[in-house]
Amino acid sequence: MTESGKKRGRERTYDAQKTREAILNAAESLFAERGFAGTSVDAIAVQAGYNKSLLFQYFGDKSGLYSQVLQRSDREMGALMERAFASVGPGLADESVPLRAEEFRAFLVTTLHSIFDYLLAHPRLLRILTWEMAAGWQTFAEIASQFPPEDQVRAAPLFQKAREAGLLRSAFMPTIQFTLLLPWCQIYLGYLPLYQRLLPGEDLASAGRLAEARTYLVNFVVTGMIRSIA
Numbered sequence: 001m002t003e004s005g006k007k008r009g010r011e012r013t014y015d016a017q018k019t020r021e022a023i024l025n026a027a028e029s030l031f032a033e034r035g036f037a038g039t040s041v042d043a044i045a046v047q048a049g050y051n052k053s054l055l056f057q058y059f060g061d062k063s064g065l066y067s068q069v070l071q072r073s074d075r076e077m078g079a080l081m082e083r084a085f086a087s088v089g090p091g092l093a094d095e096s097v098p099l100r101a102e103e104f105r106a107f108l109v110t111t112l113h114s115i116f117d118y119l120l121a122h123p124r125l126l127r128i129l130t131w132e133m134a135a136g137w138q139t140f141a142e143i144a145s146q147f148p149p150e151d152q153v154r155a156a157p158l159f160q161k162a163r164e165a166g167l168l169r170s171a172f173m174p175t176i177q178f179t180l181l182l183p184w185c186q187i188y189l190g191y192l193p194l195y196q197r198l199l200p201g202e203d204l205a206s207a208g209r210l211a212e213a214r215t216y217l218v219n220f221v222v223t224g225m226i227r228s229i230a
Helices: 003-034 041-048 052-059 062-086 101-121 123-134 138-146 150-164 174-179 181-198 207-225
Strands: none
Touching: 003 041, 003 052, 003 062, 003 123, 041 052, 041 062, 052 062, 062 101, 062 123, 062 138, 062 150, 101 123, 101 150, 101 181, 101 207, 123 181, 150 174, 174 181, 181 207
8 A cells, every 4th residue: 555545544544533532522411411311313413513324333323322432431440440450469469468458448549539530520421320320220221231340350359358358347248339439429529519509608619629528538438448457
């Protein structure tokens, strides 16, 4: 292939990626504003500025587009979780090495920091999750198989080791204890507009107040989960 041909190929690839991202961004905006049921393919096409035939070409249908919106966030959060698991140290990777309290605490703190900061930076995802919760997670249940539970699979043995080491306060199902880390952050940030109305004299959305809230939330959850810190 000539250099000019390669250049045209790269440009077509770039244009396709640019189009996909524009459609995903438009869909994410409308799903956050109206929920899955209240969003039409026509509205997404108008918002994105593309013919709706492109939506079907790239994503199949509205469900496929919704899945891709959530998968994009899932990939980004998965990268954050990699750093959280890395904070554990040898206590996770080596079965012969006992899990230390400071390792498990570092994992919980890093995970909560990552989730809080990500949801804060992605308010559309926060609203989509709230729509899902209000609808009983029916739409997500239909596409759940498209989201491999890698984080849960990795967290299960970690929480089991924490339980065996006597670090967990409760023997409640470890998988649910892990998955609850996200809703804790979601609830605070989702209620933030209400808190602001209740405390009109406080700028709860300022960087300082948000950092204070994150610290409180981390301490609250970690203290509630861990029996003791060696």
